[in-house]
Amino acid sequence: MDFDTINRMSANEFVRCFGGVFEHSPWVAEHAFAARPFADIDRLHAAMVAVVRSAPREEQIALLNAHPDLAGREAEEGTMTDASVAEQSSAGLDALSAGEVARIAELNVRYRARHGFPFIIAVRHYTKAGIFHEFERRLHESSDIELATALRQVFAITRMRLERLCASRQGVEA
Amino acid sequence: MDFDTINRMSANEFVRCFGGVFEHSPWVAEHAFAARPFADIDRLHAAMVAVVRSAPREEQIALLNAHPDLAGREAEEGTMTDASVAEQSSAGLDALSAGEVARIAELNVRYRARHGFPFIIAVRHYTKAGIFHEFERRLHESSDIELATALRQVFAITRMRLERLCASRQGVEA
Numbered sequence: 406m407d408f409d410t411i412n413r414m415s416a417n418e419f420v421r422c423f424g425g426v427f428e429h430s431p432w433v434a435e436h437a438f439a440a441r442p443f444a445d446i447d448r449l450h451a452a453m454v455a456v457v458r459s460a461p462r463e464e465q466i467a468l469l470n471a472h473p474d475l476a477g478r479e480a481e482e483g484t485m486t487d488a489s490v491a492e493q494s495s496a497g498l499d500a501l502s503a504g505e506v507a508r509i510a511e512l513n514v515r516y517r518a519r520h521g522f523p524f525i526i527a528v529r530h531y532t533k534a535g536i537f538h539e540f541e542r543r544l545h546e547s548s549d550i551e552l553a554t555a556l557r558q559v560f561a562i563t564r565m566r567l568e569r570l571c572a573s574r575q576g577v578e579a
Numbered sequence: 580m581d582f583d584t585i586n587r588m589s590a591n592e593f594v595r596c597f598g599g600v601f602e603h604s605p606w607v608a609e610h611a612f613a614a615r616p617f618a619d620i621d622r623l624h625a626a627m628v629a630v631v632r633s634a635p636r637e638e639q640i641a642l643l644n645a646h647p648d649l650a651g652r653e654a655e656e657g658t659m660t661d662a663s664v665a666e667q668s669s670a671g672l673d674a675l676s677a678g679e680v681a682r683i684a685e686l687n688v689r690y691r692a693r694h695g696f697p698f699i700i701a702v703r704h705y706t707k708a709g710i711f712h713e714f715e716r717r718l719h720e721s722s723d724i725e726l727a728t729a730l731r732q733v734f735a736i737t738r739m740r741l742e743r744l745c746a747s748r749q750g751v752e753a
Binding site: 532538 | 705709716
């Protein structure tokens with residue numbers, strides 16, 4: 406996708422295009438719109454990251470809570486966003502053994518109870534063994550550290566989503 | 580491998596068996612030997628971790644420096660330990676494009692210059708994209724944070740090495 410095209414979008418078009426990059430949180434794109442024009446993906450993503458970083462803590466936590474549990478109820482019921490479905494299947498989380506499903510379910514409950522938001526990880530960056538390892542480790546961190554880590558993971562996830570979005574749009578236009 | 584067998588080993592046998600778990604650093608097994616008997620892998624690994632944690636900072640840094648660069652000179656020259664070869668190939672680091680090789684070489688140089696030890700990551704926990712992402716991110720952390728992170732990665736690596744070692748021994752004995 407051409408940045409001339411992006412920079413000429415109306416607010417509505419911009420949010421229709423980028424509102425889904427941050428999970429169920431179109432307000433990030435809505436606020437980032439004001440930072441036009443964007444020279445490239447880096448600047449566009451940086452503008453979105455700046456919106457989240459400057460949001461009050463409650464809104465940051467609401468953003469985290471807009472994410473599905475890892476291999477959780479939404480995955481089972483088929484109600485996850487397409488992006489989350491593709492991400493979770495990339496690490497083999499759509500093909501877990503019964504023991505692994507039970508282990509993740511238990512970790513999800515304990516993590517939420519301790520930190521107040523779901524465990525978020527850029528699954529495209531980890532192997533299944535790495536995801537389990539990080540889940541156990543991060544469960545025991547302080548919630549302040551976890552808020553920072555979870556936001557960093559969200560930024561890694563959204564950077565990859567933005568790249569895919571721009572690449573696929575380019576394909577359509579070509 | 581049976582823990583009765585392990586707990587009956589002489590110091591020499593023990594170090595011959597476990598001296599390679601921490602890369603080129605048999606002193607970890609030598610000191611952990613004193614903590615016998617071990618009930619299971621968790622306790623054996625915990626004893627080794629305790630040896631490293633209580634070592635002076637210079638020895639911890641020497642341990643980090645006993646590790647090869649990621650996809651670096653040792654990999655190219657074929658002088659890495661068998662464990663490192665298997666680990667680095669698991670993430671596809673033995674089949675990088677010319678651009679990726681150049682990028683890692685540059686990151687290796689910058690990371691060492693900034694922190695004073697090589698970039699260490701439990702490659703079996705990450706995808707190739709995740710390794711590049713962590714490399715860029717950790718390059719910019721403080722060296723104190725990186726020392727802690729690198730040791731945590733070494734502990735994750737050695738836990739997996741210990742599991743493989745015990746599993747393969749079991750195969751030989753069975």
